[in-house]
Amino acid sequence: RPRVLSGIQPTADSFHLGNYLGAVRQWVALQDTHDAFYAVVDLHALTVTPKPEDLRRRTRVAAAQLFAVGLDPERAAVFVQSHVREHSELAWYLICQTGMGEAARMTQFKDKAAKYGESSAGVGLFTYPMLMAADILIYQTDQVPVGVDQKQHLELSRDLAQRFNSRYGPTFKLPNPYILKEVEKITDLQDPSAKMSKSSSSPQGIIDLLEEPGKLRKKIMRAVTDTGSEVIADEENKAGVTNLLRIHSALSGMSIADLEARFAGQGYGAFKKEVAEVVVDTFAPIRERTEKLLADEAELDRLLAVGAERARAVARETMAQVRDRLGLLP
Numbered sequence: 001r002p003r004v005l006s007g008i009q010p011t012a013d014s015f016h017l018g019n020y021l022g023a024v025r026q027w028v029a030l031q032d033t034h035d036a037f038y039a040v041v042d043l044h045a046l047t048v049t050p051k052p053e054d055l056r057r058r059t060r061v062a063a064a065q066l067f068a069v070g071l072d073p074e075r076a077a078v079f080v081q082s083h084v085r086e087h088s089e090l091a092w093y094l095i096c097q098t099g100m101g102e103a104a105r106m107t108q109f110k111d112k113a114a115k116y117g118e119s120s121a122g123v124g125l126f127t128y129p130m131l132m133a134a135d136i137l138i139y140q141t142d143q144v145p146v147g148v149d150q151k152q153h154l155e156l157s158r159d160l161a162q163r164f165n166s167r168y169g170p171t172f173k174l175p176n177p178y179i180l181k182e183v184e185k186i187t188d189l190q191d192p193s194a195k196m197s198k199s200s201s202s203p204q205g206i207i208d209l210l211e212e213p214g215k216l217r218k219k220i221m222r223a224v225t226d227t228g229s230e231v232i233a234d235e236e237n238k239a240g241v242t243n244l245l246r247i248h249s250a251l252s253g254m255s256i257a258d259l260e261a262r263f264a265g266q267g268y269g270a271f272k273k274e275v276a277e278v279v280v281d282t283f284a285p286i287r288e289r290t291e292k293l294l295a296d297e298a299e300l301d302r303l304l305a306v307g308a309e310r311a312r313a314v315a316r317e318t319m320a321q322v323r324d325r326l327g328l329l330p
């Protein structure tokens with residue numbers, strides 16, 4: 001079976017709709033056909049120095065949400081990144097293979113660094129993509145289901161794998177991105193030019209999976225559209241409406257063309273109302289299951305320990321070879 005790996009950062013108290021449609025829903029589908037490894041990437045979250053109690057809580061919430069959306073601990077290894085120490089180790093080896101210019105080209109770094117100011121942004125944000133490459137390469141991953149914002153990091157992972165293989169001998173598989181065009185970038189409800197993001201969207205711009213139905217409805221009704229009234233997909237002129245059409249279509253299974261026909265002449269109000277219902281219907285059971293899973297912390301931690309054990313077994317094997325190839329003494 002081909003292998004799949006992906007990760008999500010515990011940088012907020014819930015996943016959002018972009019994480020769900022762009023990534024996590026594919027994770028669930030792929031666990032049936034792939035040897036699946038999915039991580040709550042807490043080491044990545046450390047790049048923005050969260051409070052320890054926040055990180056601890058968010059890591060458990062993230063894990064509970066992963067099980068709640070349908071990841072099955074029997075089929076997929078669901079684990080916490082820091083539990084498999086080899087990720088940090090391989091990240092260092094890959095940092096040593098990366099050029100400064102190459103790392104400086106990463107647009108996510110540039111965006112995140114701009115937020116803090118170029119010189120006060122942490123070095124961890126700069127080396128983040130090499131840690132991500134380690135996450136992927138350590139499992140000899142074939143496919144990496146992500147949103148389009150991670151495409152550049154995936155290209156770097158491939159480049160690093162290739163470079164390592166040619167310098168030290170064949171060691172890593174070259175990973176491929178698995179990106180679904182229709183949901184590759186769900187945008188912020190208040191700013192349809194920006195991706196919905198855990199750490200940079202405003203509360204009004206983000207749809208959290210764990211949000212109360214009343215609040216969800218309000219936010220969707222207030223989503224930025226445009227001065228027109230036609231419900232049609234038009235990326236250039238109707239980015240907000242197009243985003244809502246994508247969301248409806250992805251959750252309801254109806255095609256965008258069918259939705260355009262269905263809402264012809266009805267205006268934005270009726271359309272948004274239905275989008276809200278489709279979102280609420282999808283999220284309600286996930287929210288309920290998440291709460292149940294969080295109520296039994298010991299069991300949740302046990303599931304994560306099982307996942308980490310499976311991940312470690314693969315990581316260890318890769319690392320023994322990597323150390324030897326680099327010339328590190330046994």
Ligand code: ATP
Binds near residue numbers: 020024145149196
């Ligand atoms: P942060 O703002 O802290 O970086 P995030 O919202 O970008 O958080 P991540 O944990 O970095 O979330 O990403 C988890 C997965 O979700 C990745 O595969 C990423 O590509 C995907 N993803 C994130 N935002 C979106 C979005 N708006 N649309 C589609 N996919 C997304």
Ligand code: MG
């Ligand atoms: Mg992100």
